[in-house]
Amino acid sequence: MADVLVVAEVAEGKLKKTTHSAITFAQKAAATIGGTFSILVIGDGAGKAAAEAQGFGAAKILVVEDASLKNYLAERYAPTVAAIGKNYGVVVGTASAYGKDLLPRVAARLGAGYASDITEVTPENGNLRYKRPMFAGNAFGICSISTPIQVVSVRQSAFAAAEPTGGQSPVETVAYAGPSKAAERVEFVSFDQVKSARPELTEARVVVSGGRALKEKFNQVLDPLADVLGAAVGASRAACDAGYAPSDLQVGQTGKIVAPQLYFAIGISGAIQHLAGMKGSKVIVAINKDADAPIFQVADYGLVADLFATVPELVKGIQAAKG
Amino acid sequence: MKILVALKRVADPDNANKVKIPASGEKIDTTGLEWKPNPFDEYALEAALRLTENGTQPKVRAGEVVVVTFGPKETETTLRAALATGADKAIRVDAADDKLDGDLVARALKALVEKEKPDVVLMGKQAVDGDSNQVGQILAELLDWPMATFAATIREEAGALLVGREVDGGVSTLRVKLPAVVTVDLRIVAPTSVYSTKTPQTHKYNDGVRFAALPAIMAAKKKPLVEVKLADLAPEQAMKVSYHGFAAPPARKAGIKVKDVSELVSKLKNEAKVL
Numbered sequence: 001m002a003d004v005l006v007v008a009e010v011a012e013g014k015l016k017k018t019t020h021s022a023i024t025f026a027q028k029a030a031a032t033i034g035g036t037f038s039i040l041v042i043g044d045g046a047g048k049a050a051a052e053a054q055g056f057g058a059a060k061i062l063v064v065e066d067a068s069l070k071n072y073l074a075e076r077y078a079p080t081v082a083a084i085g086k087n088y089g090v091v092v093g094t095a096s097a098y099g100k101d102l103l104p105r106v107a108a109r110l111g112a113g114y115a116s117d118i119t120e121v122t123p124e125n126g127n128l129r130y131k132r133p134m135f136a137g138n139a140f141g142i143c144s145i146s147t148p149i150q151v152v153s154v155r156q157s158a159f160a161a162a163e164p165t166g167g168q169s170p171v172e173t174v175a176y177a178g179p180s181k182a183a184e185r186v187e188f189v190s191f192d193q194v195k196s197a198r199p200e201l202t203e204a205r206v207v208v209s210g211g212r213a214l215k216e217k218f219n220q221v222l223d224p225l226a227d228v229l230g231a232a233v234g235a236s237r238a239a240c241d242a243g244y245a246p247s248d249l250q251v252g253q254t255g256k257i258v259a260p261q262l263y264f265a266i267g268i269s270g271a272i273q274h275l276a277g278m279k280g281s282k283v284i285v286a287i288n289k290d291a292d293a294p295i296f297q298v299a300d301y302g303l304v305a306d307l308f309a310t311v312p313e314l315v316k317g318i319q320a321a322k323g
Numbered sequence: 324m325k326i327l328v329a330l331k332r333v334a335d336p337d338n339a340n341k342v343k344i345p346a347s348g349e350k351i352d353t354t355g356l357e358w359k360p361n362p363f364d365e366y367a368l369e370a371a372l373r374l375t376e377n378g379t380q381p382k383v384r385a386g387e388v389v390v391v392t393f394g395p396k397e398t399e400t401t402l403r404a405a406l407a408t409g410a411d412k413a414i415r416v417d418a419a420d421d422k423l424d425g426d427l428v429a430r431a432l433k434a435l436v437e438k439e440k441p442d443v444v445l446m447g448k449q450a451v452d453g454d455s456n457q458v459g460q461i462l463a464e465l466l467d468w469p470m471a472t473f474a475a476t477i478r479e480e481a482g483a484l485l486v487g488r489e490v491d492g493g494v495s496t497l498r499v500k501l502p503a504v505v506t507v508d509l510r511i512v513a514p515t516s517v518y519s520t521k522t523p524q525t526h527k528y529n530d531g532v533r534f535a536a537l538p539a540i541m542a543a544k545k546k547p548l549v550e551v552k553l554a555d556l557a558p559e560q561a562m563k564v565s566y567h568g569f570a571a572p573p574a575r576k577a578g579i580k581v582k583d584v585s586e587l588v589s590k591l592k593n594e595a596k597v598l
Contacts, residue, residue: 105460105464109464135336140571188495241510254363298575310584322598
């Protein structure tokens with residue numbers, strides 16, 4: 001085993017917060033195997049974002065910038081990430097949409113084994129052991145990778161965001177390795193961004209999620225509560241499928257995985273695949289008029305009540321409590 | 324258009340909380356759970372069927388759908404069900420469930436793709452047992468094909484697919500020229516998610532996946548189902564990722580029911596200290 005390479009995620013000249021969880025993993029893994037870690041900042045605006053990456057104690061910051069990297073495509077990124085990654089023992093990114101799309105391609109290019117969405121790393125005779133959730137979080141597997149290079153993605157909510165510790169890691173510019181042949185047959189068309197003034201779901205300290213029971217009043221009921229708490233808004237799959245909430249708010253096995261300090265499940269019954277996305281929350285509050293809803297089995301505080309009457313009352317109560 | 328759909332059977336995902344892990348932690352015990360097709364792969368099959376028909380005349384096939392699964396003999400039940408809903412041909416790659424990892428499946432699929440020469444490989448973005456989310460991406464790289472992962476919409480164009488992908492913070496749209504690999508997300512089975520060049524854009528599908536009618540189930544028994552040896556597709560069968568043990572998730576301690584909003588606020592403020 002040698003050193004660890006973090007593949008940063010860049011947006012508009014900044015490191016995305018997802019990167020900080022991969023850095024935390026890298027700090028741990030490098031200490032475990034007695035190596036160092038470096039951070040690869042690749043994409044449009046990578047040069048600017050690289051400065052941000054300097055304060056985490058990395059051996060070096062590698063920067064790859066090229067006009068053709070403007071809109072992310074795995075077919076354009078993977079060859080360069082793999083070319084740099086082959087000098088490392090572990091290549092890591094966060095299991096965001098970006099990491100989940102790119103890292104398996106990088107692994108295939110390197111002939112490396114890939115373990116996704118890991119929540120824990122521990123030493124094992126000079127190698128690393130990874131813990132990862134399976135079966136919608138109803139089991140954890142403990143695995144290891146046998147190839148000389150290992151590629152992993154980490155679950156953002158399981159690795160606290162790294163804080164800058166000062167220091168100035170040296171920055172090194174690396175040439176773009178060019179696209180793969182596949183890139184000739186894929187074209188970026190558009191990105192329709194959902195704009196929101198609220199914190200990102202996966203990073204928020206408080207999340208307020210609603211279910212199908214809210215119907216067309218989804219925003220009308222939840223927004224005031226989210227406002228008073230400075231919370232992100234989430235939704236159950238049923239609420240998204242019914243069109244009451246946009247699909248990128250979906251919390252669950254196949255949506256966003258969140259682990260905030262405080263999670264409100266409002267009008268959410270608690271299907272297995274929803275629980276998989278929020279069970280790691282520190283404090284869970286459930287409000288549902290069905291006393292038998294499975295959500296109450298994981299809630300720290302359950303309130304059996306009509307949500308349309310209760311939530312406005314709760315907003316007032318929280319306002320008063322916060323003074 | 325010829326489409327290869329990779330279909331995995333999994334222990335009933337709606338009862339995934341009933342998986343048991345023996346104290347030794349040596350395996351995950353799914354005894355008593357029914358086998359079902361991985362939901363995302365079922366959605367991929369539905370998308371493949373929509374791409375190979377005119378939605379107003381779904382019984383007339385306008386392309387070919389080949390389904391493939393990896394597993395022991397009994398996984399042929401899953402394949403027969405896929406044939407009954409409209410797939411044209413099925414392949415079972417004979418393998419033991421616990422002797423496969425994502426990389427090995429992708430390598431074997433690559434060999435199969437070279438033999439079958441599909442225009443598109445479709446599969447779910449992840450299987451809900453392993454939750455790995457990797458086979459489609461690895462396969463695309465091994466083939467040096469373009470890919471579109473997490474597809475929520477697909478529009479067929481001449482020689483290409485326009486794919487809307489669900490990513491963090493919005494929808495990213497790509498155009499992939501064929502042949503290509505596409506992995507699908509939940510919303511690919513919504514009424515207006517997938518159109519072939521033949522289906523009128525005004526046509527609305529039923530929400531979800533289609534079910535087989537009894538005559539189709541009978542007819543499916545006559546459709547071709549072939550068995551292939553894993554070794555013929557992937558001579559190197561060592562796994563790159565191996566599991567040493569399994570653990571149950573930490574149990575949450577039982578919570579309490581509060582009687583009203585003021586008690587809830589008081590608990591959150593004074594007991595949990597999260598306000």
